[in-house]
Amino acid sequence: MRYTSVAVAAALAMVSISTSLHGARPDDQIDAKSMALLEQGRAARAAGNVEGAIDLIETAVVVDPRNRQGFIELAELSRARGLPGKAIRLYREALLLEPNDVNALQGQGEALVAKGAVERAKANLARVKTLCKTACPQANALASVIAKGPPVATASTVPVKPTAKD
Template sequence: MRFTPAAIALSMLAAVTSSAVIGADYEPDQRAAALIAEGHAQLEAGDTQAAIDSFEAALTIDPGYTPIYLNLAEAARRENLQGKAIHYYRAAQERDPENIAAISGEGEALAEKGAMESARRNLTRLEELCGNSCEEATQLAAAIDRGPIQPVITAEAISSDSGVTQN
């Protein structure tokens, strides 16, 4: 009984200290940071697959660093792999549920894929978090207005007309 006030005080101190540590900015591992920088350079150079490889290697080194998921999602979108991008955006949101970039990116990928109702839900969520005028909300609204990406049709995908005869 006589240790109860001291125990309560120590537990409160531990709770305050631990929450301050949790809220601190997370710095990536140095090796992962180098791979992320390399991936950004490759992405800017147009080598999307090499950028994806660099980002995946960085993710292997430091799986707790949320921006890697956002980088992977952006690279996947540039490869027109919206489903894969949505997966990465959702992984980022699992780690940080109010990550505005992840919510916006997922909404844009959903709009590009044609899931307009889901994209509008993301827009509503963004507007609740940052308002109508934040950059992410305006980008998502523009993506919804553009609509889905039209798939590229190759010559092999078009069947030939069997009515053609040889003379």
């Protein structure tokens, strides 16, 4: 008697899991609408409409969260806007989908350098070199960014008010 409710719950769980797995598409099949939105976003970016491009590409990623190129495009747009932290997160999303994407590793490494995390960028460079086997442009570009180092932060030019002491 006690095991009947547990057995029923387990059976329902198995049925729901098998149903959800049966309806899932393979990872290499990205929704066509998502790809069309990505292309529209790229066209908007090329035309200089950055905000429109971001909106279209974000929509593409929402339509199909497996659209790795969408995450990479958004990360590049974030880097161009001076948001390296957001770019790092977006590159990480792309790398969760395909851990061996050398373009995403390069972009994330460059964003890490911009954020000041040079050691983590060097780890990305080592991984890119491992994946490439021979010299590749992604490894060379990332190595040159690491060699330059993080951007120098300038001090604020706002004068500090002296405090009066009694």
